Amino acid sequence: xxxxxxxxxxxxxxxxxxxxxxxVAGAGWQEFLQLPTESAxxxxxxxxGTKWALLIAGSRYYYNYRHQADVCHAYQVMKKGGxxxxxxxxxxYDDIAYSGENPWPGVIINQPNGTNVYAGVPKDYTGAxxxxxxxxxxxxxxxxxxxxxxxxxxxxxxxxxxxxxxSDHGGYGVLGMPDDELLFAYDLVETLKRKHAARGYSxxxxxxxxxxSGSIFEGLLPTDIGVYAVTAANATESSxxxxxDPELGTFLGDLFSVAWMEETDSRDRCAETLEQQxxxxxxxxxxxxxxxxxxxxxxxxxxxxxxxxxxxxMGRDPVVSRSRAVKQRDAELVCLWHxxxxxxxxxxxxxxxxxxxxxxxxxRSLVDSSVELIGGLLFxxxxxxxxxxxxxxxxxxxxxxxWDCLKSVVRAYERHCGPLERYGMKHMRAxxxxxxxxxxxxxxxxxxxxxxxxxRSESF
Ligand SMILES: *[C@@H]1O[C@H](CO)[C@@H](O)[C@H](O)[C@H]1NC(C)=O
Ligand SMILES: *[C@@H]1O[C@H](CO)[C@@H](O)[C@H](O)[C@H]1NC(C)=O
Ligand SMILES: *[C@@H]1O[C@H](CO)[C@@H](O)[C@H](O)[C@H]1NC(C)=O
Numbered sequence: 112x113x114x115x116x117x118x119x120x121x122x123x124x125x126x127x128x129x130x131x132x133x134x135v136a137g138a139g140w141q142e143f144l145q146l147p148t149e150s151a152x153x154x155x156x157x158x159x160g161t162k163w164a165l166l167i168a169g170s171r172y173y174y175n176y177r178h179q180a181d182v183c184h185a186y187q188v189m190k191k192g193g194x195x196x197x198x199x200x201x202x203x204y205d206d207i208a209y210s211g212e213n214p215w216p217g218v219i220i221n222q223p224n225g226t227n228v229y230a231g232v233p234k235d236y237t238g239a240x241x242x243x244x245x246x247x248x249x250x251x252x253x254x255x256x257x258x259x260x261x262x263x264x265x266x267x268x269x270x271x272x273x274x275x276x277x278s279d280h281g282g283y284g285v286l287g288m289p290d291d292e293l294l295f296a297y298d299l300v301e302t303l304k305r306k307h308a309a310r311g312y313s314x315x316x317x318x319x320x321x322x323x324s325g326s327i328f329e330g331l332l333p334t335d336i337g338v339y340a341v342t343a344a345n346a347t348e349s350s351x352x353x354x355x356d357p358e359l360g361t362f363l364g365d366l367f368s369v370a371w372m373e374e375t376d377s378r379d380r381c382a383e384t385l386e387q388q389x390x391x392x393x394x395x396x397x398x399x400x401x402x403x404x405x406x407x408x409x410x411x412x413x414x415x416x417x418x419x420x421x422x423x424x425m426g427r428d429p430v431v432s433r434s435r436a437v438k439q440r441d442a443e444l445v446c447l448w449h450x451x452x453x454x455x456x457x458x459x460x461x462x463x464x465x466x467x468x469x470x471x472x473x474x475r476s477l478v479d480s481s482v483e484l485i486g487g488l489l490f491x492x493x494x495x496x497x498x499x500x501x502x503x504x505x506x507x508x509x510x511x512x513x514w515d516c517l518k519s520v521v522r523a524y525e526r527h528c529g530p531l532e533r534y535g536m537k538h539m540r541a542x543x544x545x546x547x548x549x550x551x552x553x554x555x556x557x558x559x560x561x562x563x564x565x566x567r568s569e570s571f
Contacts, residue, residue: 169279192426281321343367
């Protein structure tokens, strides 16, 4: 069994941290397989699809500092979520960081005393390359239509999730570009329709910060092309700048934009849906619905997508996630994974972290498959073993009637298959069901001996 496991494809689907283990060459880790603590109902499952982000600042000039600051921050949000630079396309004029008016050359912040969000931002399209033609071509994924820039486009496929964010001035039915050419809502929505028809995404979420931004989608965006849009303002009102900084002499951000990004920065993105994010951002952008200042944050398009988790589009920030809502059983894997990821390429530390991760995951797979095998041996003749093992008793009933049976069954298992340890405790229900089905510890011991015979010498 160990050799079978050796070739088992392992994936760290730790807790919905869709960490794709592009770990090792060789040994069969290339594929993604769900970790057993996740069920499909948890949003688990085989990980398919890539996350893409298209980030566009439509303005130039120091007095519009905030739009490029928003976009730089958005890049940091995506980056922290694990998206790779090759899947993030950034449009920004790039005249702020080194503007003569910026007292801190090379630094852009998006909140008072904030961190430098300019660091590391890819300069895919800057200056005159930020234009309507290139933005729409990048969104379509049409590299041949691009003129200038890095040539990077959203070459997403039918299983991919795409996030688009735009920040600048707008007007009724239009979004601005630095060269003052207008991006018309109609062309934008047609581009989305074409991308959908070409199976260019599984779902696409589009956040827009601009005045009258509701007018970009109102009455235009179909509800059946897999696009969900959130706008800073409704179709007839202004959106709001925020964080006036007297030292920098400019606004640092826009109200809607800093709201969604600060929410995203501070929460476990896999424990929150886009709908929940919308509600928080809506309340913040309207001062809890008072509209003392602020605007009406709006939703358009396919509302089903709003039930998807934020991390589906923005990835998951492991630091926030780990401290907040990692399932207990997965916390160890997440830590190991980060140790692996943090250590430098080619060092003994990296090799050791990888070996440890591999070992823990093999052990977990072994525990899971042995329990499954035992179920098959015990119940194989009577329908799917999984149904017996996974059965849940009606509320109000104890887990098991005969607790002594449970204890001796666990002992019998451990004798042949090694200690359950913390991870293996997830199988206690299976053992309880074995007892509830009237199977004694002797039969379990026999099945366990058979199930774990091959692996015993090697794995524990
Ligand atoms: C920013 O930092 C300065 C000095 O470091 C401090 O005086 C000021 O109160 C801070 N502002 C905010 C909004 O935290
Ligand atoms: C849009 O915003 C304006 C100005 O705040 C407000 O008067 C109007 O009721 C809003 N309309 C909708 C549909 O939210
Ligand atoms: C809105 O209400 C919440 C909870 O009552 C409060 O914590 C928050 O500060 C309020 N937000 C604004 C912008 O007033």
